[in-house]
Amino acid sequence: MKKVKVLVFGSFILSSLFLMSLTPIVSFARTTTSDSECINCHTNLKKLIRLSWEIEKIRPKPAESAETSGEG
């Protein structure tokens, strides 16, 4: 019984150490993502909606010629 307890405790310690060793990799991936302003902005819908209003003020939507008629 004592041996089983030691085995369980040992496995717990080992798996904890293994999981801890993975933590820096995860945070590295996150750091890389947040390093890119492209990703920060283009994956944020709220930000894109606000920016699209701003862009429309500076650069209005390209118009289509009113002279076009018929099927293209």
Added chain:
Amino acid sequence: MAPLEPYEKIYVNPSFLKTPHGEIRCETCHNGNPRDPDWQTAHTNIVKDPTFPEADKSCGECHEDIAATAASSLHYTLAPFSSIIKKRANKKDEEVFNKVCLAKDKHCNACHSSCGQCHVSRPDYAKGGFLAGHLFQKKPCMDTTCSSCHGGRVYGEFTGLNDGYPADVHYEKEEMTCMDCHTGKEMHADATGVSSRFDLPERPECEKCHPNVLSEKPETRSHSIHREKVACQVCHAVANKNCFGCHVGTDKKGLTFYKSGETKMLFKIGLNPDKTKKKPYNYVVLRHPPADPGLFDFYVKNGLTDFDKLPTWKLDTPHSIQRITPQNKTCNNCHGNAALFLQEKDVTGWERKANAKVIVPAGKIPKPVSNH
């Protein structure tokens, strides 16, 4: 097809970052400065579509074989447009010819596509925007991709959008999409020197799925009688959309415009002007595209002086296939039915010479079958 909102066009789905393409840094393909928090300066020298005109330098890094031929494919280069317009252009006057080429580039070449404009975003012609948050689509959706450029005629015929005309049986009954026949092999095929899309060896062939029809002993009598004499569509397509007249120009604001004439749903059978081993038929279905000798008059008069060098009623493969059609219900629905055939009276005066090879003379209209 409803246009996308500006934010929808550029929203990157976070799942994209977990895909192989998402592992590549944005600036590797698009340039720009990923560390600049000011969106305006960050986008300096941005490349919106890295796959055009240098597919080999973007996609070709990993997909070398596909990019090598895709960059000279029909969609990428629109090569037949150039060859057709050059055949019809005034080649005696260099200045006039150059103006025709400029007008062609400005208007006709606007609807080419690229790797990115099929697999990542809608084509520029349809005002762009990601198909699925920048996730690469191996097989693009025909309703957003193909229909962007082929929505005027083919897509409507295939999906039954023309009032009174049924959808193509392949779409209606088998739920097939464009890509079931027009495979990646065809889309990415090298089209160098190809003067018509019908000359591309990789184009779809009915017999690939219906091998019995062209076999030595077809199951149906009508197939054994008509085999290799008429194109499949002559019996199995219904009306297609025909356009008459098109003029292009630039308005006072510098915006390009087109003015196309009336459109008509018609079904016209003509003579096959270009018999080959693959297309040995005597009769084919024709379509009148928006071709007009005054197409570029806004830019240059008499630009298309050789307009009648090519027919204005062109070989067509309507995407409106049915098993039973008005013309194949009985033998005499077609035999002796002159109205189905393109005759001299159906074409305007200036088109007669151009269409001489496709107009069916009275003597070549199949005679009624007496014992039916």
